[in-house]
């Protein structure tokens with residue numbers, strides 16, 4: 297019978313699959329598919345908690361942070377270690393939202409396997425594809441857990457047909473549902489050849505496999521075996537000769553093909569009712585690889601103790617905590633560990649992490665997922681070891697949204713800077729940059745919710761309330777017509793006077809030429825030593841033109857001038873130059889320039905037409921679209937888009953693309969902006 301034997305006691309952990317130590321399993325999948333609910337239910341099944349909390353009611357072990365509770369979604373990875381039938385498993389509930397994908401990416405390299413929680417819902421297939429791709433690329437063995445079977449309205453075949461395009465390896469049906477009056481009341485396990493009837497929040501009950509279930513089971517089992525046989529010649533022969541393959545061979549194939557990424561087995565269940573959870577745990581126990589395979593995948597040896605840092609967290613009084621998977625050896629308090637920066641820190645304490653609770657524990661052993669306190673020089677993605685080990689972390693995504701941020705109260709400026717540094721360290725997909733020209737601190741990240749949660753953490757965890765506004769756009773201005781302008785600076789006040797006099801020839805230049813200063817003085821009309829002051833004065837005046845922006849793409853020639861032997865000075869010539877420019881520019885038909893980026897949007901093909909419309913409405917010039925290389929069903933759209941229109945582009949792109957669209961951008965050129973749009977920009981700058 298399916299009973300979570302909790303009586304295993306504390307004997308050394310050695311799994312039936314031969315895995316040593318705790319296995320680490322990530323729960324991943326599209327947003328709202330039920331990962332956190334499943335996490336909770338797993339804790340119940342393994343006896344770690346008495347009854348499941350509810351993500352809906354805000355009583356779960358998962359999603360315990362104020363931000364996760366407030367938004368009713370996972371915004372950070374949560375770990376809990378359980379013992380099931382004598383073996384230890386660390387489950388890591390990962391956020392599903394694309395905006396928090398980096399958190400999931402940080403965790404994945406060091407897990408032994410992943411359970412992809414999903415629903416048979418077309419709208420979530422793009423998100424599913426995204427996560428399956430991550431797993432396939434990182435070669436992480438993964439199961440699909442088709443959740444919410446309690447409200448299934450499709451036959452399993454139909455559900456699989458919807459899901460299959462998201463996976464580049466065959467989905468392998470391991471179970472089929474048993475239906476009564478349009479409701480799924482249980483399942484048949486095709487490998488075990490047993491039928492089970494669900495019981496709420498309890499292991500299912502075995503029932504005889506007979507009646508109408510039997511022929512369905514035969515068919516489904518045969519098609520499962522056929523898929524397995526694609527990678528096993530012996531099995532293929534047995535099938536062709538109508539020999540019933542031994543059960544052990546089937547289980548061996550299931551485990552091997554999962555590990556080699558040749559198939560993706562599909563289990564079904566309902567996290568909310570605790571159905572199918574026992575079978576999932578048993579499948580993991582029998583078939584998920586252990587830490588040795590994960591080491592091999594990462595190319596990490598076992599000669600020295602080594603751990604991989606999944607994420608770092610700055611806790612209030614506990615200081616910095618690194619959530620780490622021990623890949624080899626034992627790690628105890630006081631052990632000197634070298635992180636990615638090559639600097640050793642002594643482990644300030646080994647902590648058991650169970651949801652939001654963090655408690656000191658004994659040394660961590662191979663396979664464990666623990667908190668390591670005060671590794672000041674270790675970052676997410678680092679391998680930490682007694683020997684230099686480097687990093688194994690994922691690449692960083694380009695930011696898609698930015699906000700200009702400042703402390704609500706000036707006195708908190710320094711505190712804000714420190715807190716931002718810590719936040720960006722915890723979450724490397726948050727980027728903090730100081731823009732000196734515009735005098736702004738920019739916080740960029742993966743979307744609106746990502747940035748909002750960062751702001752909430754600033755206030756709640758670091759005690760720095762911040763205010764934000766859209767970042768300034770780097771407008772410039774230039775001139776369309778040449779002019780010649782004299783500038784005279786003359787002051788006669790008592791003793792020493794001031795005198796400078798210049799004649800400037802101002803001419804527009806090609807786009808992108810910048811600023812050029814030409815000295816055309818002959819015969820000493822302006823003495824040599826003052827020429828550079830004239831140039832400085834010109835530059836000062838060009839910092840802000842008549843429209844309110846830096847002036848570019850022009851040549852200013854110092855054509856003539858005059859001086860006074862006593863009263864002339866650097867200062868006087870600078871002032872004269874400033875005067876000349878300030879008077880000249882309004883007569884040169886000034887024109888606004890706006891920055892244009894070359895943007896590449898990546899979306900599933902269904903969204904391409906809508907993306908074109910979105911870009912066009914944002915004054916973009918579409919350059920073309922084509923299939924995205926290596927991504928079946930996706931397109932890339934390239935366009936030249938004004939920076940002013942990119943601010944919240946991601947929000948619209950995501951809503952047009954089932955949440956998965958993204959883009960990259962780089963500055964391309966400055967373009968003239970005239971008419972109403974330009975007037976609005978100028979008026980807004982004057983008002984500010």
Ligand SMILES: Nc1nc2c(ncn2[C@@H]2O[C@H](COP(=O)(O)OP(=O)(O)O)[C@@H](O)[C@H]2O)c(=O)[nH]1
Nearest residue numbers: 327328329330331332333351443444566567568
């Ligand atoms: N009907 C049904 N609802 C479920 C099931 N699992 C989760 N849910 C609901 O789906 C929603 C999202 O669940 P959650 O666990 O937060 O999803 P996550 O975003 O994947 O972590 C919540 O309202 C859950 O109550 C299930 O098996 N059946």
Ligand SMILES: [Mg+2]
Nearest residue numbers: 331332369370
């Ligand atoms: Mg969740």
